[in-house]
Amino acid sequence: MDHGRADFETFVAAGTDSLTRTAYLIVWDLQDAEDLVQETLLKVAGRWHRVRKMEHPLAYARRILVNLALDDAGRRTRRRRELTGEALPDRSQPADEQRAFDEQDELLRALAALPPRQRTAIVLRYFLDLPEAEAAAAMKCSLGTVKSTAARGLARLEQALRTTNETRSIST
Amino acid sequence: MTDQLETEVRAALRERAAQVPTASIARLAHLDYHPRTRRLRPPLAIGALATAAGAGTVAVIVSLTAGASNAFAGWTPTPTTPSPGQLANAQASCEGGQSPIAGLPLKLADTRGPFTFSVYASDTSSATCISGPSFRSVSGSTASAPIDVAAGRILLSTHESSRGGSAYSFADGRTGDGVSAVTLVLDDGTKVQATVDNGWFVAWWPSAHAVTSAAITTPAGVTTQTVPAVTIPGGGPGAGGGSVSGFSSGSGEATGGGGTVGRESVQSFSSSQ
Numbered sequence: 001m002d003h004g005r006a007d008f009e010t011f012v013a014a015g016t017d018s019l020t021r022t023a024y025l026i027v028w029d030l031q032d033a034e035d036l037v038q039e040t041l042l043k044v045a046g047r048w049h050r051v052r053k054m055e056h057p058l059a060y061a062r063r064i065l066v067n068l069a070l071d072d073a074g075r076r077t078r079r080r081r082e083l084t085g086e087a088l089p090d091r092s093q094p095a096d097e098q099r100a101f102d103e104q105d106e107l108l109r110a111l112a113a114l115p116p117r118q119r120t121a122i123v124l125r126y127f128l129d130l131p132e133a134e135a136a137a138a139m140k141c142s143l144g145t146v147k148s149t150a151a152r153g154l155a156r157l158e159q160a161l162r163t164t165n166e167t168r169s170i171s172t
Numbered sequence: 173m174t175d176q177l178e179t180e181v182r183a184a185l186r187e188r189a190a191q192v193p194t195a196s197i198a199r200l201a202h203l204d205y206h207p208r209t210r211r212l213r214p215p216l217a218i219g220a221l222a223t224a225a226g227a228g229t230v231a232v233i234v235s236l237t238a239g240a241s242n243a244f245a246g247w248t249p250t251p252t253t254p255s256p257g258q259l260a261n262a263q264a265s266c267e268g269g270q271s272p273i274a275g276l277p278l279k280l281a282d283t284r285g286p287f288t289f290s291v292y293a294s295d296t297s298s299a300t301c302i303s304g305p306s307f308r309s310v311s312g313s314t315a316s317a318p319i320d321v322a323a324g325r326i327l328l329s330t331h332e333s334s335r336g337g338s339a340y341s342f343a344d345g346r347t348g349d350g351v352s353a354v355t356l357v358l359d360d361g362t363k364v365q366a367t368v369d370n371g372w373f374v375a376w377w378p379s380a381h382a383v384t385s386a387a388i389t390t391p392a393g394v395t396t397q398t399v400p401a402v403t404i405p406g407g408g409p410g411a412g413g414g415s416v417s418g419f420s421s422g423s424g425e426a427t428g429g430g431g432t433v434g435r436e437s438v439q440s441f442s443s444s445q
Contacts (some may be wrong), residue, residue, distance in 0.1 A: 008205070016201040021189040030196065037200050045205035072274070107184040125183040126178060158177055 012041060015058045018128075019065055023103030023149040024067045024124040028112050057095065066124070066138045070116055073128045110160035125150050204274065244304075244340060244378035246285025254285060261315040262288035265308050266301035273299045273310060282367035291344055291372050300344055310353040323349040326373065326389045332380055339340050341385055342376035353389035358382065 003139060019040060023033035044051055044061050051057045117139070124135035124146075136146040223439055259281055265287040267273055276292035283289075287304040311331060312364045321327045324346040332341045343356055347368060354366040354373045367377035385398045 012201055012205070017197050020197045020200055021192050024192050025185055025189055033192070034196060034200060038203065038205075041200075041203070041205045065415065107180055110189055111181075111184060122181060123185060126181045127189060154174065154177060154181070157181060159178070160405070 004048060004052060007052050008045060011044075011052075011057055011061075015061060016041075018058065022062065022123060022128060023065055023069065023095060025111075025127055026066065026106060026116070027119050028074070028119070036065060036069055039068055059138070062128075063138050063140070066120060067140060070120060070139070107157060110157045114153050114156060117149055118156065121146055121150040122153045122157075200215075215286065244287070246339060247287060247378050248284045249363060249377070250284075251367045252284055253284050254281070254288065254319075255286075258283060258286075258288055262290060262301070262303045265303045266290055266292075273301060277391075278373060279372045280367055280369035282376070284376075287376075289342065289367075289374050289376050291374050293372060298372075300342065300374065302342065319346065321346040321348040324351060324388070324392070324395075325356060326351060326386065326388060328383070328386065330383055332382075338378065339380035340378045341380060341382075342377060343372065344372065344374040347371055347373050348391075350390040351388055352391075353387075355387040356383045357385045357387070359384045 016037065020033060020037050023036045023040075024030060026038060027033050039063055041063050044057070051060055054060055066080055111122070114122065120139060121135060124130045124138055125132070130138065132146055132150075136143045139146055139149075142151075148155075193283060199297065263278065263280065273292045276294055276297060279293045279298075281288055281290045289300065289302045292299045292301070299310060301308060303309075327345045328343055329345050330341060330343040332339065343366070348355070350353045351373075352368060353367055354375070356364045356366060356375055358364065358377065358379070360379070360381045362379075362381065363378065364377050366373040385396055387394050387396050417439045
């Protein structure tokens, strides 16, 4: 086995966990996440002679993953709605009074409903704990854009939780 | 509120991320993402490959496959009539997920027993999908410019893979004007009749046997073209004088064992009257 191949396999062994969990949070679907990670690693493999010389190959792979995810986000969302018959989030349905409200569940639902770019910014900043500059590099946008995108995402999450709390107050 | 919210968001994301099955990560980590050894074809093949090379062809194979052995029961050397719903189910299976198929129109579907092999293609991109009980496999290729195939000729690309330890191979490609039927002859003498439609053909067989010749039917009759293999060491795009490269990997949603891909070859040849 040549050194390049060995290096790549070491990289895959070390990086797949992070890439897969990140992909799962960004696309919110396991099958899509697996496909995304495979496509990412295929691209990295094809460029490994260059990537292996980089200081942070995982950051490069993450950038590919994020861009693939965002490039394909519209199609993926449409497909999921076609498959599940899912409509836009509808909060007008009456709450099941027997159901216990779980704020974290509500937060996860709100995260799932975020626009892809906002969720991606949130994942990069609050799951991977990337500095804003690295998150901006991963999303191929400016520092200001990633800050405002994450801020808008947080605002939506906050609004969703507030709505939940108000609903809970009304129903109790 | 913001600090508290950020803390809650971190916790929620960690909880969600923890739901990824470790088996899923392990399978992804053990796939083979490397370019494969390529076997190129005879002198006439080089001519055809030169066309592809001139077009700047770059092939990228993405396979999604897994499952158990004995996976190919029901295969037939000639295409069969699809059962009710077979084509629709195959299309739904193949077009789901993120794959090279996205955005490509369906050109033809080959059915052999419970298996459906579909070819999706535009002028510069193509993707194939085999779907059968409990598994599917998708591959794709792209070219920087359309590839022309002369009348009465075919441009053949063969691929060898395995699933759960069982090898299978497929051949697909473009047909020139006038080609109405293609029958591949394998090195064990097996004859596999391809499905031909819309300027494309495809055939597959449950073994690693290589194609040795092809019988091509045109209005002028049937011509047989031998296809001796020439092994060229693998490498990056452009290695070996060609510009065709391939990558493959396996995964899947079926039983364990992982769908490893043995080797993949990109081949081409043309046939003349």
